[in-house]
Amino acid sequence: MPQSAEKALDHAPLFCEPEYRQMLAEKKLNFERPHPEKVVSDQREFTKTWEYREKNLARKALVVNPAKACQPLGAVFAAAGFERTMSFVHGSQGCVAYYRSHLSRHFKEPSSVVSSSMTEDAAVFGGLKNMVDGLANTYKLYNPNMIAVSTTCMAEVIGDDLHGFIENAKSEGSVPRDFDVPFAHTPAFVGSHVDGYDSMVKGVLENFWKGTARNEATATINIIPGFDGFCVGNNRELKRLLDLMQVTYMFIQDASDQFDTPSDGKFRMYDGGTSINDVKAALNAEWTLSLQYYNTRKTLDYCRDVGQAATSFHYPLGVEATDELLMVISEISSREIPEAIRLERGRLIDAMADSQAWLYGKKYAIYGDPDFVYAMARFIMETGGEPTHCLATNGTSAWEDEMKELLASSPFGKNAQVWPGKDLWALRSLLFTEPVDLLIGNSYGKYLERDTGTPLVRLMFPIFDRHHHHRFPLMGYQGGLRLLTSILDKIFDNLDRETMHAGVTDYSYDLTR
Numbered sequence: 001m002p003q004s005a006e007k008a009l010d011h012a013p014l015f016c017e018p019e020y021r022q023m024l025a026e027k028k029l030n031f032e033r034p035h036p037e038k039v040v041s042d043q044r045e046f047t048k049t050w051e052y053r054e055k056n057l058a059r060k061a062l063v064v065n066p067a068k069a070c071q072p073l074g075a076v077f078a079a080a081g082f083e084r085t086m087s088f089v090h091g092s093q094g095c096v097a098y099y100r101s102h103l104s105r106h107f108k109e110p111s112s113v114v115s116s117s118m119t120e121d122a123a124v125f126g127g128l129k130n131m132v133d134g135l136a137n138t139y140k141l142y143n144p145n146m147i148a149v150s151t152t153c154m155a156e157v158i159g160d161d162l163h164g165f166i167e168n169a170k171s172e173g174s175v176p177r178d179f180d181v182p183f184a185h186t187p188a189f190v191g192s193h194v195d196g197y198d199s200m201v202k203g204v205l206e207n208f209w210k211g212t213a214r215n216e217a218t219a220t221i222n223i224i225p226g227f228d229g230f231c232v233g234n235n236r237e238l239k240r241l242l243d244l245m246q247v248t249y250m251f252i253q254d255a256s257d258q259f260d261t262p263s264d265g266k267f268r269m270y271d272g273g274t275s276i277n278d279v280k281a282a283l284n285a286e287w288t289l290s291l292q293y294y295n296t297r298k299t300l301d302y303c304r305d306v307g308q309a310a311t312s313f314h315y316p317l318g319v320e321a322t323d324e325l326l327m328v329i330s331e332i333s334s335r336e337i338p339e340a341i342r343l344e345r346g347r348l349i350d351a352m353a354d355s356q357a358w359l360y361g362k363k364y365a366i367y368g369d370p371d372f373v374y375a376m377a378r379f380i381m382e383t384g385g386e387p388t389h390c391l392a393t394n395g396t397s398a399w400e401d402e403m404k405e406l407l408a409s410s411p412f413g414k415n416a417q418v419w420p421g422k423d424l425w426a427l428r429s430l431l432f433t434e435p436v437d438l439l440i441g442n443s444y445g446k447y448l449e450r451d452t453g454t455p456l457v458r459l460m461f462p463i464f465d466r467h468h469h470h471r472f473p474l475m476g477y478q479g480g481l482r483l484l485t486s487i488l489d490k491i492f493d494n495l496d497r498e499t500m501h502a503g504v505t506d507y508s509y510d511l512t513r
């Protein structure tokens with residue numbers, strides 16, 4: 001065999017060795033009973049046609065590769081943004097392994113989440129006992145300040161009542177009566193992770209605000225970031241900007257430290273996050289701003305109900321959206337935007353102008369969460385690009401309307417199409433029939449890149465197959481530079497690859513671009 005202790009091969013070159021190639025070919029032939037290659041290739045070609053596209057887009061009963069995750073994942077991410085908070089998911093263990101692995105693979109950090117480990121008996125008789133035992137174990141083993149409870153499909157299908165179960169568990173002494181156990185029902189068969197995020201943040205606020213009268217409003221601005229795979233870079237960048245403006249603010253839900261712990265010999269099960277005292281104090285803030293509308297609809301309604309002024313953005317990226325964010329903050333805080341930030345803005349515009357020739361007229365397909373797609377389409381139009389396909393599996397008809405309004409505001413949006421509720425298999429058809437220059441989304445797009453040859457820029461959660469992107473911001477003017485560079489790098493890498501054939505295409509394999 002080609003593997004040896006003297007020269008250990010990684011799996012990729014190892015499986016290219018003749019012995020492995022033969023073994024894999026025989027496996028395919030003997031165990032997969034494949035169709036003849038001609039049938040497969042004919043079918044492959046058919047899936048690239050307009051005829052197949054129409055069938056594919058009309059598909060209703062089946063979803064293939066949705067660009068979304070289920071509600072509890074959002075709730076788990078939300079809980080990670082509160083100080084010493086352990087996520088407790090009432091339901092089956094396998095689901096929780098999925099949330100943990102999804103977050104760990106993206107952030108390259110451990111993700112601590114517990115489960116009530118419901119199995120068949122709990123599905124028949126209800127999961128009360130699992131809740132009672134689970135909360136007791138979580139409290140004793142992991143020493144949290146609070147336990148944030150959400151649900152998987154299983155608990156929702158049988159109708160377990162979280163409020164009643166938590167009260168029962170407290171009565172049985174699982175946790176002290178005054179211990180904080182906020183909760184959110186997160187039925188995974190509706191909505192997506194952005195709704196789970198919304199429900200859990202609202203659940204935490206209700207846990208601390210319900211029945212408490214507001215004192216005189218303070219000048220602090222509450223900021224809710226929303227579900228954000230780039231929270232590590234983005235939250236820190238926003239804090240830097242707000243500090244430069246000398247604004248008094250409070251992040252409600254901040255997972256930037258939890259998902260970026262240092263290697264210094266000390267394991268931190270919990271790190272950073274909004275403290276209980278800060279959540280309580282946030283009730284008195286005059287304003288709550290959400291950075292992502294579709295992540296916080298219920299939460300912001302609740303903030304308004306308690307008497308706060310509230311508004312939201314669509315994941316502000318690029319020049320105009322950052323301008324809007326900072327101007328709103330400036331207005332409600334009565335703080336000037338300092339010269340240092342104005343200079344950053346000018347530098348971003350300068351960089352965009354420097355690269356204009358490479359960006360103008362480029363066509364893009366963008367997919368991901370509704371706020372992200374909105375934000376990215378807006379930024380692409382700022383660069384002179386055309387967001388040809390805008391797809392959000394968890395996009396609603398309201399999102400579709402907002403997208404159309406945005407796209408109609410610029411000549412670069414003239415030919416854009418909006419695809420709410422569609423999945424990545426539908427996007428594959430769109431890319432074959434109406435090709436674009438670049439694809440912007442998450443790691444799952446790499447299979448679209450392979451199939452259709454459309455270069456993928458990874459700017460959306462989850463990013464599993466590249467490292468550390470989340471540590472650098474996308475928001476703010478500095479984040480805009482990062483966005484710009486990511487897109488340009490992909491354009492230049494692609495151009496270099498296409499022109500690097502010596503003596504054939506190297507008339508354009510230029511040192512200077």
Ligand code: SF4
Pocket residue numbers: 070071072094095098151152153154188189
């Ligand atoms: S969709 Fe339901 S079964 Fe699947 S991981 Fe989410 S909660 Fe679990």
